Amino acid sequence: VTKHCYSCSAHEGQKAITAMYRCLECGYYVCTKCNGIHRALSDHTSVEIDRLPKNLNLLIFCSKHKQQKLDYCCVDHDELCCLECKQVYHSKCVKTEHIDVLAKDCKDSKSFIDYRNQLDFCSNALTNTKVLVKDNIESIGRDSEQIKNTIGSSRDNKTVEAEYELQLKEHLKRMTQECLSTLQKHISDAEEMEANTENLDRLFDFYGKTGSQKVLFRFIQSTKSDLSDTYKQTRALNENFQRLYIHYRVQEDEISAVGGRIEVSKKKYPR
Ligand SMILES: [Zn+2]
Ligand SMILES: [Zn+2]
Ligand SMILES: [Zn+2]
Ligand SMILES: [Zn+2]
Incomplete structure (x- = not known):
């Protein structure tokens, strides 16, 4: 257009x-x-x-007072505000400053460095998580295939009754599906967080290069809670990831009668 x-x-x-x-x-x-x-x-x-990068949202004006620019920042609330908001909502706050003052040396500020570090953390952690999950998807496929063969060979040895063999295979199929959909969910969560991170990274890079500390300051200030949410989600996904395994356990006394049980186990990835 x-x-x-x-x-x-x-x-x-x-x-x-x-x-x-x-x-x-x-x-x-x-x-x-x-x-x-x-x-x-x-x-x-x-x-x-x-x-101009795509998805550029300049966040210049106050959402409550559309004509007023977000020219102030309440340090107490850690949020941008317009002159009217400053008078109405932050009159009792100890420190509200014009962003011209706060944005000075924005590129050397702690907010700037934290922002950069969080972006880098997310991007690396999500790449790593995806590698681990994809590897697990493959190993679940191998586990499942191997168990199917074991059940099949038990059948040949007549240690598993035909009807029970069918049940076992159904059960195996269901458990494999459950594992795979859990892992696929991790992948799609990671991809969603990755898209958020990439978008913020592109904008951060753009604002950093425009040369205006004020514009950069506004951007960081208005998107940092967004980034911090993604950061927390990324950490949780990365730290809580548990590798899945499917096992086929044959109990001694069951061998001649029916066969074994199929179980799923989880293990925190060693790091
Ligand atoms: Zn003109
Ligand atoms: Zn202008
Ligand atoms: Zn306002
Ligand atoms: Zn305030």
């Missing part, structure tokens, strides 16, 4: 001019000429439209 210059469109009678830039501080799309004027009159950072 072609965007038209916000500034030129505001002048009646002027024909629509194609916008080439977007101001990251106002959110406006502007043509080359207006971009030059806008930059001369402000310290705003604008970016060529072609360079």
Whole structure:
């Protein structure tokens, strides 16, 4: 969709001019000429439209007061707010600052470093988890195949009755399916978290490169709880992952009569 210059469109009678830039501080799309004027009159950072990442959500304005920019940050609540919100909701808070003050040296701040570290942690942990789970999916397939053969050969030795053999094989099939769907769920959870992480990483990279500390600060501040949720979920998935095994246990006294039992066991992955 072609965007038209916000500034030129505001002048009646002027024909629509194609916008080439977007101001990251106002959110406006502007043509080359207006971009030059806008930059001369402000310290705003604008970016060529072609360079804007997808899923860009600028988070400039207050969700309660649509005309007001999120220019303040309450340190007590650790959240961005507009001037009105500051007066209404944070009047008793000890520290509310203009983000121009807080955003200074944003790239060297603890928030910035924490954000980068959490992104890296998620990305590595999710890659590792997926490798482990995929390996487990293969080993479950092997376990299952091996047990099927064992049951089959027991049948040849007439240690397993025909009807019981069918039951065992049904049971094996069901347990294999259960294991596989548990593992598939881990994979799809990991992929969902991976998509979140990649999206935030792309935006973080973009905001880091635009050069505006304020724009970067707003981005970090407004998405860090999102990232921290993904971080916690990633840790839980990674740390709680239990490798699954299917066993076929033949009890001595059962060999001649019926055969054995099929069991699933779980083991925390050694790390
Ligand atoms: Zn224009
Ligand atoms: Zn602007
Ligand atoms: Zn507000
Ligand atoms: Zn507050």
